[in-house]
Amino acid sequence: MRELNQRAVLERLRRHGAATRPRLAADTGLSKPTVGQALLDLEQDGLVRTAGRTISGPGRSAVVYEVNPGAGHVLGVDIGRGLVRVAVADLSGTVVARVDERNRARSAGALMRSVRSSVEAAVTQAGLRLDDIVATVVGTPGVPDHRSATLRRAPNLPGWERKGLLNELSSVLGTELVVENDANLAAVGEHEAGAARGVDVFVCATVGTGIGMGIVVNGALFRGAHGAAGEVGYLPYGWPPPSQPPREGMLESAAGAHSVVEMAAARGLVVHTAKDVFRLARERDARAMSAVEEEATRLAFMVASVAAVIDPALVVLGGGIGKNTDLLSEPLTRALAHATPLRPKIVPGELGEDAALTGAIATALRTARDVVFTRRGGRVASQ
Incomplete structure (x- = not known):
């Protein structure tokens, strides 16, 4: 019971911040003496520390406690x-x-x-x-x-x-x-502190050198039976498959960073990275803009496929390519309109490369x- 009381007090401080003993008693439903003993134990164990004093009304000031982050x-x-x-x-x-x-x-x-x-x-x-x-x-x-x-x-x-x-x-x-x-951790990051805060069912697609996806269902990461849920790089883009499918997966081969460079090269551009292609597209280069539109169309296949299976409230786009939603959003939405009535909201990730x-x-x-x-x-x- 003593340990349960400590956990209740500690969890309250973690979730809602510093508080006085009376406030902790009111919020946890424990008596003031019980909260006092829990605080004493937690402070001796180095898990809680005092954060000053406050006056909440007439009388003596009260000690404020907080979790010890160190x-x-x-x-x-x-x-x-x-x-x-x-x-x-x-x-x-x-x-x-x-x-x-x-x-x-x-x-x-x-x-x-x-x-x-x-x-x-x-x-x-x-x-x-x-x-x-x-x-x-x-x-x-x-x-x-x-x-x-x-x-x-x-x-x-x-x-x-x-x-x-x-x-x-x-x-x-x-x-x-x-x-x-x-990609799973990127989804956790966006759910914890990014674009998917408060969203219980969403996917976070990372599109860069490779293509991956983290899936969150009912607020929890969904990994599938073998941990491979979200390996959307293996979606069968361009069916039927070639006699020797690419090792990285058909969709990843078609829509990863190297493919953006190849699409630009096919239009006569001399570029070395996908970043160069998106830079030129922002400068209104017609060939780069055309390559970006084709990339968006290929990504629309991914979104349409996932929407039919997961029905996410939100699709968060991240990664070196996915972060360019200012250029991808319009052609991607246009392609989806022709492909499926299931069109989830698509937003850029807020955490960027730190997701x-x-x-x-x-x-x-x-x-x-x-x-x-x-x-x-x-x-x-x-x-």
Whole structure:
């Protein structure tokens, strides 16, 4: 019962912010002496601290209590084809250290060393040791298969699908580790702090070098039976399939970043990146605008397919290509009007390239807060 009371008080402070003992008693339904004992235990365990005093009416001032954000720290890692992003956050979710490094690795071993180096730099920047991290969440392309400790369907990271890779990550980053698909984490990030706040059924499509999708149903991430829900890069665009379908998937082959460059080249443009194509389209170059319109038409196939199965209230577009909704929205909507009566609202992501990292931190915090309570609250359990 004592531990339940502590949890009730701590959860109230986390959800609604600092409060006095009378306010906590009113909000939790516990008696003032019970709240006082819970606060004493939590303060001794380092989970709660005083935040000053306040006068709410006649009489003496009251002590204000708040959650101690420094009681633990979490680590979020986003491994992308172009960048490795690492952030350390305290228990309030405030980022206290951040390191972004260019991903120049051409092998799994080199990428593993790069991730370790970036993590060590971020942890040191935060004034911590790796052992101080309570929970770590890594976002990466691919589908984690925990039975074989392998990542499946990650063709854009050389060697990243080798058997036992998840065990190698654990040995490098610590055992308190969760590896999640990056598109899934982007959906968590947008739900937590971005364009999908308060939306219970939505999808978050990341369109860049690859194409992925995180699906949220009834406010929770939906992974499917084998963790592959949202692998929309494998949608059969251009049916029937060729005799040898592309390894990255038919839709990803048709609508990923390299295809935008190919569409522009077919129209006579000399460009090296999809970013160049969208820049020229903003400058009203007719050939670039035509390539962007074709890309939007291909993405409309993805949205129409997902709308028929998931019926999302919202489609959030992110990634290096997806973020260009100012150029994609009109032709995409026009293509959808010709394809299906099911046309969900399409919005740009609010978190940009930080969506997956934000989702990683949010996911790590859910674990860390309970772990910290269990570790530091052990004294009360023994009593």
